[in-house]
Amino acid sequence: MKITDLLTKETIVLNMTASSKSEAIDELIQKMDEADKLHDKEAFKAAIEAREQQSTTGIGEGIAIPHAKTSAVKEPAIVFGRSRNGLDYESLDGQPSRLFFMIAASEGANNTHLETLSRLSSYLMDNKFRTRLENASSENEVIQAINEKEEEEEIEETSTDDGSGKIVAVTACPTGIAHTYMAADKLKATAKEMNIQIKVQTNGSSGVKNRLTENDIAEADAVIVAADTKVDMSPFNGKHVIEVPVAKAIHEPQELLKKAQNKEADIYYSSEKFSEGTNKKKQKTGFYKHLMNGVSHMLPFVVGGGILIAISFFFGINAADPSSDEYNRFAEMLMTIGGANAFYLLVPVLAGFIAYSIADRPGFAPGMIGGLIAITSGVEGAGNGSGFLGGLIAGFLAGYLTLGIKRMLDGLPAFLDGMKTVLFYPVLAIFGTGMIMLLINPSLTSIYNGLLSWLESLSxxxxxxxxxxxxxxxxxxxxxxxxxxxxxxxxxxxxxxxxxxxxxxxxxxxxxxxxxxxxxxxxxxxxxxxxxxxxxxxxxxxxxxxxxxxxxxxxxxxxxxxxxxxxxxxxxxxxxxxxxxxxxxxxxxxxxxxxxxxxxxxxxxxxxxxxxxxxxxxxxxxxxxxxxxxx
Known part of the structure; x- marks a missing residue:
């Protein structure tokens, strides 16, 4: 199937009037509906917005690919829109978006349709192709550019067969339509430029393509998993594995490939049982996985803030205190940045990213707020409240509470899906986490301070x-x-x-x-x-x-x-x-x-x-x- 079987002159908007992301989505959906491609316009919009809540589809380089796979779609279709001046679509690179491809896949779309939609995503990685679309003066020129691209382009399953180093990769996104294949193409093209051997498996809506074999993985120096959805990691046991969001492979392929070449990644150990006689560590899961997510995101605050605090001390231990004879304005500024701000955020950031690891994005806000309550609401004269102990508890509390709320709201009608992430999840999870932390934090503060007092008494x-x-x-x-x-x-x-x-x-x-x-x-x-x-x-x-x-x-x-x-x-x-x-x-x-x-x-x-x-x-x-x- 050709792309132009799904993208026709009736689904092209050469001069969009939208000036914001929400207006752009509405304008493209309206065109889709006018072309009689939808069963339910509002349900389709809710599915598009739900996908945007997972991560923006403004992939950068002036492109946005809003997409959804839903029963609200009558038949698979593509709407192409072009904004001459560009508009803010919350793109990953912060630049205005000018080219828009709204992809609508029906719930029962066959593999032929899905592969065609994916192929378009791959073509958009070609700068010359994008330039032709930007300069097209009519709908016919857009159609012609796409047809000529399909004639000249043959998608290869692997990149180079020679070159230095051997790397394997897996790409996957929630819908398996756009980002999956864009990331794969970007990795393959960059690997070819860097003279690196690579094989990329794509986990798309139409199934796994270019599947990695045991031999592929065994011979690889490292593995890149660029995914925003679950990937079976067990085949990569014992290999250096780099795990990143799929957008990283699109925007930072060279950096990822360099890390893979240099094996700058932890060795992955599967959580499945090993054969008898082995004594290998298992992959961190559950508690450790969530804790390490919090700690790893907290460390930049520690390092950056800590070094600034240390530098302030070189002017004198009390140089940041305006009432001291050692007072130095620059030292005070360093202490304000490092101590009063960077270090102040340690516990909230720890709690926020623990909750994020457990419940994904909806867990982040209640986790941050729970961590902030931990250090600001304890008992009178308790200094930093329940500190790291309270932060840990707040993170896990917020994460699992949010997870419970998400499951509780699974049964809501589909037309409310767009409201879950922007209204229901944050209100209920922040309220629940905040109330519980306010009730238990005085006791946690007493326990925390008691433990610290005992440690200080050791000699x-x-x-x-x-x-x-x-x-x-x-x-x-x-x-x-x-x-x-x-x-x-x-x-x-x-x-x-x-x-x-x-x-x-x-x-x-x-x-x-x-x-x-x-x-x-x-x-x-x-x-x-x-x-x-x-x-x-x-x-x-x-x-x-x-x-x-x-x-x-x-x-x-x-x-x-x-x-x-x-x-x-x-x-x-x-x-x-x-x-x-x-x-x-x-x-x-x-x-x-x-x-x-x-x-x-x-x-x-x-x-x-x-x-x-x-x-x-x-x-x-x-x-x-x-x-x-x-x-």
Whole structure:
């Protein structure tokens, strides 16, 4: 079937009058209805708006592809609209949209129709084709441009058969009509330019096309999953997997392919059972998945805000206080940005993205508000309320409450679908989360402050034991959930005014890359030339508290590297607490060591703790690894 069987002169609007997104949708739907392609105009509009709530179909580069698959469609059709001046369609790149393709797929559309609709989406990735549509002076020229494109274009299932590296990918969007194929074409075209081998599986409405085989996946260096809907991940067990929204593959294909080439992604472990005799970790699901979503989105606030706070301290510990003799206006501005704003948002952002992970976009607002209540509504004199404890509870509460509300409203008539996300979900979920948090937060605040008071009372061997645990956890998975749990604990105590545990966490996180860098220098005969080069980079990464710098070594030899790193980091954590090191900055590594409380001597002891942990970790690796000639 040709595209022009679905797009005719009767469904073309060369000079749209709409000046906003809502007006554009209405104008295109009206044209669709006038062409007698719809059973129910209002129901179709509700389906279009529901799709827009999932993510905007303004894909950027001046294109918008509103689409829906619904029983309100009489027969599959396409409406083409062109706005000469462009209009704000909430596009992903923020630019005005000029070309509009509204795609209507009927509930029972056959594969031929769906494949034709998808083919159009792929063609729109061609700049020359878009230019012809923008310059067309009549409906006939639009039809001619499409027909000629179909004649010259032959969609290939894979990109290059040669080139460096081997990458496989899966693309999928909720309706499986437009973004799925646009993302696939963009990845294939960019891979060809970069001389990379790639095979892309498309999970579209007409089924899976170009399915990845076991051999394809086994030979691949990495996997890209660009999807806004569920994808079976079990075939990718043990591979480096990059998971992103489908729009990322359309707008940032080069960045994704570079990451895949360099294996800059965690190794995926399936949640399904492994064969007997294996001892691999399972993929993070449930609690950990949601928690890590919150923590990962919170970290930019920690790093950015924390570094700005640290810089403000260089002007004097009290330089941000207008009543102090040390007062400096610039230091006050840095503290306002980093402390009063970035750090103020830590708990709400944590809670918001935990809820988002559980209930998707409708969970975000109630999660944020629940997190804000956690830190602003506790008991009198309780400072930061229930802090991170309240934020965690608010996030899971908001997420599962929103999920329950979504399921409860599933039975509403179809014409109310467009109101669910903009009215029913936010009102009910925000109300429910807010009321519950207001009721329980005073008790959570008391528990939270009691726990912090107990930690502050620890001394001697007890506090050293906590340092061992925090330091060791930082090295277990080097950026994974255990590492993040230890770091979040350090942040929580930092917020309460206890600066010892964040010092232990930072020391424990700096050790793995520093230890591996040192090991590659001291034991050159146990590492390949490439590993020794990676070791040089690891010196810098470790110095700036980027634990992930040790991951390449851990991935290559986990049985020897991980225990050695845990031992070194645990010792570093124990020493920092034993030396009573207090650090007021949450991130920065070497650049914030000067902020250790107690002057030069304490700073030197902190460096000593990190150095001792790094040396012990390096020696342990050197003793455990065999010479390359003997391996």
């Amino acid at each position: 001697g061997a007890n506090i050293a034991l906590v340092g061992i645990i925090i330091g060791g956890m930082m090295a277990v998975d080097m950026g994974g959930p255990i590492n993040k749990a230890a770091y979040t604990f350090g942040l929580a105590t930092l917020e309460s005014g206890n600066y010892e545990f964040i010092a232990a966490a930072m020391a424990g996180g700096m050790v793995p890359p520093l230890a591996m860098a040192l090991a590659t220098t001291l034991f050159k005969n146990k590492f390949t030339e490439q590993e020794r080069e990676t070791g040089k980079t690891a010196y810098a990464l470790g110095a700036f508290f980027i634990t992930e710098g040790a991951i390449p070594f851990a991935a290559a030899d986990p049985a020897r590297v991980i225990p050695s790193m845990v031992a070194g980091s645990a010792i570093a954590g124990a020493l920092t607490t034993w030396f009573s090191i207090n650090l007021t900055a949450p991130h920065g590594g070497i650049i914030v060591i000067g902020l250790v409380e107690g002057g030069v001597m304490k700073a030197l002891l902190y460096i000593l703790a990190i150095a001792v942990g790094s040396i012990i970790g390096a020696i342990a690796v050197g003793l455990l690894k065999k010479d390359l000639q003997k391996a």
